[in-house]
Amino acid sequence: MKKNGLIYFDNAATSYPKPSATLEACKYFTNKVGANPGRSGHRLSVEAGRIAYDARASVAELFNIEDPLQIIFTYNATYAINMALLGLLNPGDHVITSSIEHNSIARPLRYLEGQGVELTRVSVDSKTCQVDPGDFKRAIKPNTKLIAILHGSNVTGAILPITEIGKIARGNDVLFLVDSAQTAGAYPIDVESMNIDLLAFTGHKSLFGMQGTGGLYVREGVNVRPLIRGGTGSKSEEDIQPNFMPDRLESGTPNTPGLAALAEGVKFVLTEGILKIRSHEEGLIKQLVDGLSAIDGVNLVGDMTLDCRLPVVSFNVKGLLPSEVGQILDEKYDIMVRVGIHCAPWAHQTMDTYPKGTIRTSLSYLNESDEVERFLNAVNEISKKRRT
Ligand SMILES: Cc1ncc(COP(=O)(O)O)c(C=O)c1O
Structure with missing residues (x-):
């Protein structure tokens, strides 16, 4: 351009x-809506809630996610990955990753390693830039809880064979977290056929949203501990975190102007195909x-x-x-x-x-x-x- x-x-x-529709949506929200979603009950708040839901539903359509409420919005892919890793892994658990990860996975995993989580890095071939899915299978142990890998490398551009790795994870009762920061919007992703249990995505790259948007899909039944607790607009009378999605993992006012733009960015991707x-x-x-x-x-x-x-x-x-x-x-x-x-x-x-x-x-x-x-x-x- x-x-x-x-x-x-x-x-x-x-x-x-x-795309101009994303800028227009952001402007519309800021000029005409302005309120918090899911909070006050007046018409502007209801409209803000509708916009946030529209973003959830659009993302769900793009990734073939059955229930949009299983998607939580975060501020970027890094935040989503941290929520998944820190919310799932405990000392004594084993996690498998690759040797080509972005620091968004590498740093929280190194931190968790220091807390007693066991870490295996599967090697990426420096010529083909690819992993052998069989290496993931061979690395699985009785205490393996999670395989966490990127879908596309931000250094080599290589797309990893996540369908094969997802099959291995599911076949061995291991959870599968995919970092789609580079591929969401640029390459097909289907959480069902790829057996993805947790999908971290970012809004500001190939989904054409604004900086400060991203999210995490969590398969129903996967128990991610909240990192952040606080106001959700729901169950306000209780001082404990609601247990239902997305509120369980989504506290505080979101970036609603960003979500308005994200909805349009995802629709742009869906329309273009x-x-x-x-x-x-x-x-x-x-x-x-x-x-x-x-x-x-x-x-x-x-x-x-x-x-x-x-x-x-x-x-x-x-x-x-x-x-x-x-x-x-x-x-x-x-x-x-x-x-x-x-x-x-x-x-x-x-x-x-x-x-x-x-x-x-x-x-x-x-x-x-x-x-x-x-x-x-x-x-x-x-x-x-x-x-x-
Ligand atoms: C593979 C990969 N993972 C994670 C991230 C982090 O994305 P974000 O900036 O949305 O946190 C990036 C960003 O460059 C990336 O390339």
């Missing part, structure tokens, strides 16, 4: 721009990968096979630090990318790009081919200049 001539290729961090979104992004990925592969001095990180990757491509330019390339792209070419570790040290240790990291280009459905072309010309010039 062109915004004042700028090219924004940092959509894995947060998507920009957003994941297959159309995917097809457009696959075209961009091919152009990007083919173009970068042809530039002398550019090293792409990981496998570039199209059918198992997101429009997230990491690379390095010989003789230059990622930060130097990022600065030139920004200052000379008006192109925004992310450089460094991308909050995922495990992933860079796995891919042998630690500690310098990579230059990460991440596209969205709203990017176009001419922007990729301009980006490729810029990288070519930067790399050529370095060589001469």
Whole structure:
């Protein structure tokens, strides 16, 4: 997309721009509604509650969740993952994860390890960027409570085989938590066919919502301890937390303007259709990968096979630090990318790009081919200049 001539290729961090309907919904809520949902009982509060429910129902439709009330809203994927991990695991429990996780899973798991939770990390192959689902099966022990993994890597762009891993989890009575921060809205997700018990999602990336929105789906019957307790607008006469969903896990005033935008972002995805979104992004990925592969001095990180990757491509330019390339792209070419570790040290240790990291280009459905072309010309010039 062109915004004042700028090219924004940092959509894995947060998507920009957003579809206009999301901005309009946010504005409508702020100007015309304004009240807390589920609290006061007057018409504006009822309208706020309707908007929050609309967001829940839209998310439920996208992920094939039967009961929208099993979805709780949080402020981002990180918050949702923490709620799941800290609310489920106890000292003595065993949890299995992968060696390519974002810090949103890595840090709470390292913390829990210090509290007596046993942790196994299944290795990701540095060439294919993939895991062997059989490794998860082999890692299961009598005290294994949970498999917690990301669906798509924010460093390599690889999509992990969560359907196979979900089958293994369900077949062994192990709970399955999926971090869909990079895939929700960009790749099909079905909590039923994928046997997902807990799905953490974020609103501000491929669902095109605002920053400060995200959520967690919790399968009925899965007992997640609340991290936060307080006002829910329900059972106000009682000083103990309600036990029903979503109130059990959702306390305090939510980001309702953000939820209004999220509902429209999800509807945008549903209307366009994941297959159309995917097809457009696959075209961009091919152009990007083919173009970068042809530039002398550019090293792409990981496998570039199209059918198992997101429009997230990491690379390095010989003789230059990622930060130097990022600065030139920004200052000379008006192109925004992310450089460094991308909050995922495990992933860079796995891919042998630690500690310098990579230059990460991440596209969205709203990017176009001419922007990729301009980006490729810029990288070519930067790399050529370095060589001469
Ligand atoms: C794989 C993965 N998990 C979790 C997160 C955290 O998402 P949020 O910023 O919504 O907390 C990110 C964000 O970059 C991510 O890429």
